[in-house]
Structures are given as C-alpha cells and as structure tokens.
Amino acid sequence: MTTLAILNPANGQLITTLPADDTGTVAAKAAAARAAQPAWAAVPLAQRKTCIEKFRAGVVRDLESLATTMTRETGKPIRMSRNELNGLLGRIDFFLIQTDLVLATETVFDDSGMKEQIQHIPLGLVANISAWNYPWFVGCNVIVPALLTGNAVLYKPSEYAAMTGLEITRLLHEAGVPRDVMACLVGAGEVGSALLAQKIDGVFFTGSVATGRRIAQAVGGRFIKLQLELGGKDPTYVADDADPKAAAESLADGAMYNIGQSCCSVERIYVHEKIHDAFVAAFVDTVRTFKTGDPMSEDTYIGAITRAPQLDVLDAQVADARAKGAILLAGGARNPGPGHWYQPTVLANVDHTMELMREESFGPIIGIQKVSSDAQAVQLMNDTAYGLTAGVYTPDEARARAVLSQVNAGSAYWNCCDRVSPRLPWSGHGDSGVGLTLSTYGIETFTRPKAWHLRRA
Numbered sequence: 001m002t003t004l005a006i007l008n009p010a011n012g013q014l015i016t017t018l019p020a021d022d023t024g025t026v027a028a029k030a031a032a033a034r035a036a037q038p039a040w041a042a043v044p045l046a047q048r049k050t051c052i053e054k055f056r057a058g059v060v061r062d063l064e065s066l067a068t069t070m071t072r073e074t075g076k077p078i079r080m081s082r083n084e085l086n087g088l089l090g091r092i093d094f095f096l097i098q099t100d101l102v103l104a105t106e107t108v109f110d111d112s113g114m115k116e117q118i119q120h121i122p123l124g125l126v127a128n129i130s131a132w133n134y135p136w137f138v139g140c141n142v143i144v145p146a147l148l149t150g151n152a153v154l155y156k157p158s159e160y161a162a163m164t165g166l167e168i169t170r171l172l173h174e175a176g177v178p179r180d181v182m183a184c185l186v187g188a189g190e191v192g193s194a195l196l197a198q199k200i201d202g203v204f205f206t207g208s209v210a211t212g213r214r215i216a217q218a219v220g221g222r223f224i225k226l227q228l229e230l231g232g233k234d235p236t237y238v239a240d241d242a243d244p245k246a247a248a249e250s251l252a253d254g255a256m257y258n259i260g261q262s263c264c265s266v267e268r269i270y271v272h273e274k275i276h277d278a279f280v281a282a283f284v285d286t287v288r289t290f291k292t293g294d295p296m297s298e299d300t301y302i303g304a305i306t307r308a309p310q311l312d313v314l315d316a317q318v319a320d321a322r323a324k325g326a327i328l329l330a331g332g333a334r335n336p337g338p339g340h341w342y343q344p345t346v347l348a349n350v351d352h353t354m355e356l357m358r359e360e361s362f363g364p365i366i367g368i369q370k371v372s373s374d375a376q377a378v379q380l381m382n383d384t385a386y387g388l389t390a391g392v393y394t395p396d397e398a399r400a401r402a403v404l405s406q407v408n409a410g411s412a413y414w415n416c417c418d419r420v421s422p423r424l425p426w427s428g429h430g431d432s433g434v435g436l437t438l439s440t441y442g443i444e445t446f447t448r449p450k451a452w453h454l455r456r457a
C-alpha cells in the first residue's frame with residue numbers, strides 16, 4: 001500500500017503515516033464523484049446550505065483539536081491556527097448568505113412573445129489542488145462555494161497539511177455531504193498529477209508558480225476552467241507623511257505573521273528617505289519582540305518553517321543580499337534543530353539586483369529600501385513578474401489611491417497589509433495567477449451561465 005509520512009516540522013518527529021492514494025484509487029474516486037454529481041446538483045440549495053451550516057458547527061465544536069492538528073503538521077503557532085479557524089467561520093457565513101443571490105436565475109428580457117434568462121449551473125466535477133500555508137482558508141475558499149453551487153469536489157490537500165485535509169473532509173461527510181461528492185486524495189505531486197489526468201470540469205489550484213505552470217500545461221488543450229492562485233512579492237510603500245512607528249509595527253506583523261509563509265505576506269518595503277531611519281529602527285524594535293518557540297506555546301509568534309527546503313532559499317537570499325551590500329539588522333541565520341527554524345531577519349540598504357527583492361521569500365525575512373519619491377516607489381513596486389497585493393502607508397487617501405492605481409496588483413491596501421476579506425475578490429495578475437476566489441465572483445466562478453431563449457407559442 002502507498003503511504004504518506006507526516007512529520008512535525010518543529011521537532012522532525014513522525015506524527016503518523018497515512019494511507020495514500022495512487023492512480024487506481026484516484027481514478028475510482030473521480031468516476032464515483034462524476035456519477036454522484038448530478039444528484040447533488042439536484043438537491044435543493046436549502047438542503048446543501050444545511051450541510052454547510054452543520055460543517056460550520058463541526059468546525060466550532062472541534063476547533064481546539066483542529067487547531068492542534070494544523071499546528072503539529074505545519075509548525076504554525078497555535079494562536080494563528082485558532083485565528084485561521086475563527087476567520088474561516090466568517091467566510092462560510094458569507095458564502096451561505098450570498099449563494100442564493102448568485103444562483104438565482106436572471107430574467108434579462110421579457111415581452112409578450114419572448115423571454116430571455118440566464119441560469120447558473122454547476123461546472124460539474126472540480127479538482128482542488130491546495131497549499132499548506134493556510135490549509136483551511138485555501139481549501140475551503142474552493143470547497144465550500146463549489147459544493148454550495150452543486151459541484152462534486154476532488155480535493156488534493158498539500159502533503160504538508162494532509163491531516164487537516166482529511167479533517168475537512170471528515171467534517172463535511174459528518175455534515176451530510178455524500179462521500180462520493182466530496183473526496184480527499186492523499187499524497188504529493190504525483191497524486192495531483194494523477195487527478196489532472198481524470199475527466200474533470202475545472203481545476204482550482206493554490207500553490208507555487210512552478211507547479212502552476214506545470215498544471216496549466218497539463219490541462220492546456222482541454223478547454224476546462226483553470227484557476228491558479230500563485231505566489232507574490234508583495235510590496236508596500238511608506239510615504240514621508242506616515243507615522244514611522246505605527247507603520248513599522250503594522251508591517252513587521254505583515255511580513256512575519258505565519259513565519260512569513262503567507263501568499264500576501266509583505267515581501268518588500270520601500271520607505272521615503274525622510275522617515276527611513278526612524279521606520280527601520282522601529283521595525284527592528286518590533287521584530288525583536290517576536291518570540292520564537294514551540295508552536296504549541298501560547299506566546300510563540302515565530303513557529304517552525306513548514307518545508308525544510310525553504311531554509312536553503314532563505315539562506316541563499318540573505319547571502320546574495322549581503323554579498324551585494326545589504327546591511328543585516330536582525331537575524332540572518334537558521335536556528336539549530338531539531339526541526340526547521342529561521343530567525344526573523346531584517347535587511348536594509350537593499351536594491352533590485354538582489355534576489356531578496358525579486359523572488360518570493362516565503363519566510364521571515366524582509367528587505368527595506370530607501371526611496372526619494374512616490375514615482376520611484378511606483379516604479380520599484382511594479383518591477384516584478386508578480387501582482388498579488390500592494391500597499392501604501394500615508395494619512396492621505398488621495399495620495400494612496402494615486403500610487404496604488406498605478407501598481408499592478410489584484411488587491412490594494414491603504415494603511416493595512418496581509419489582509420483578506422470574504423467580501424472582496426482575491427486575485428492575482430501576471431505570475432500571481434489567473435482567476436479568483438472569494439466575493440460573489442468567487443461563488444459564480446464555480447458555475448457556468450446557461451442562456452435560455454424562450455418564445456411563447
């Protein structure tokens with residue numbers, strides 16, 4: 001039997017060994033899901049909503065054990081695991097309220113002879129291939145609206161969050177979603193690859209640019225819906241009229257929360273020269289208060305790095321930046337094991353010749369660059385292949401809007417960062433991907449419009 005070993009990144013110990021899927025079980029689950037989907041789509045929406053309400057209640061009931069599972073397998077500090085689960089509840093509520101509106105058939109023309117309507121029907125069988133960094137968020141951003149709109153879901157959680165993936169699936173089954181309608185596939189990339197080989201009607205992927213490219217190539221000629229939520233190199237500009245201390249405290253959290261392993265982590269900071277030194281001093285002071293430790297401890301802010309290979313990426317970015325003249329102000333190295341640990345790291349005197357300012361870090365390291373004008377900040381913020389989020393700190397809304405309207409990003413932040421709202425579309429440009437989740441658009445995306453031309457005889 002194929003298996004998947006689950007290791008705790010905080011201590012390197014084996015947590016469990018899970019039975020994993022192979023090409024045979026993937027094909028069987030796909031065939032069963034396809035067969036089961038029409039009956040699920042025929043279930044009245046009110047009943048599908050009842051299942052999701054029960055799922056929500058299950059999350060609330062089991063929240064502490066679900067948080068512990070997530071923390072053990074990802075290294076995420078326990079308080080942040082609870083935050084993710086509590087944040088999920090608001091997302092579920094949004095989907096529950098909005099799906100009726102999105103699915104309502106629209107009459108767009110009606111006269112004595114002719115009626116025209118748009119009906120929103122499910123895509124059919126959708127694949128959700130997911131990341132580990134916010135496994136409840138990125139999993140449920142797809143699974144919940146896809147199920148509510150009448151789709152069957154084949155869900156391949158990350159191999160670094162497979163226990164959480166199985167918990168999501170268990171709670172949905174307990175809540176009444178038929179087993180064949182919602183199936184979990186356990187395994188690494190080859191299981192994802194086997195899933196893509198099935199007859200599916202849509203692929204919803206969250207993960208790295210490199211895997212996103214592979215997936216786009218794998219399904220390219222099949223004309224099925226493809227959504228890719230990929231990485232970012234999210235910039236923030238701190239203007240000269242900003243409060244340097246308040247901006248530094250907010251942005252240090254935006255850069256280091258979840259050990260910097262967020263798609264919308266602040267990855268680059270540009271600070272106006274007039275307040276640069278005050279900002280940098282306050283930023284380093286804030287970072288020094290971040291406590292590294294056992295992810296299960298209540299006061300831990302910096303937990304373990306989830307994937308060991310990322311340590312090499314962080315080391316290489318720090319070494320490259322220092323070799324090119326960056327000044328190291330905090331951290332800059334791994335902490336000793338067992339487990340995978342990296343010190344919160346701050347580098348100043350950086351520029352765009354450095355990998356640190358161009359490639360996703362996905363860890364607790366940040367470069368802060370001095371700029372002399374809004375125009376220079378815009379030019380540097382746009383000097384990237386990514387386009388997920390961008391922010392400006394200034395008391396002047398018009399100034400922030402003027403800067404952010406020139407920046408290529410799916411989400412624009414004024415005096416905030418590292419923020420996702422269920423009410424707003426979550427999307428990226430360029431290498432940050434295609435398509436979107438969340439908002440009413442992120443419900444509609446699991447449907448296709450059917451046009452009805454109705455002539456009265």
Ligand code: NAD
Nearest residue numbers: 130131132157158188189192193207208211229230231263
């Ligand atoms: P990853 O690309 O390594 O893996 C993502 C998923 O793809 C996993 O489930 C993996 O098993 C699967 N996979 C790997 N190879 C595959 C293949 N050939 N075919 C099919 N599936 C395959 O990414 P990760 O390390 O899990 O996630 C980190 C990345 O995700 C970061 O770049 C981060 O920015 C990005 N991310 C983006 C968003 C967003 O909303 N834009 C949200 C979270 C994470």
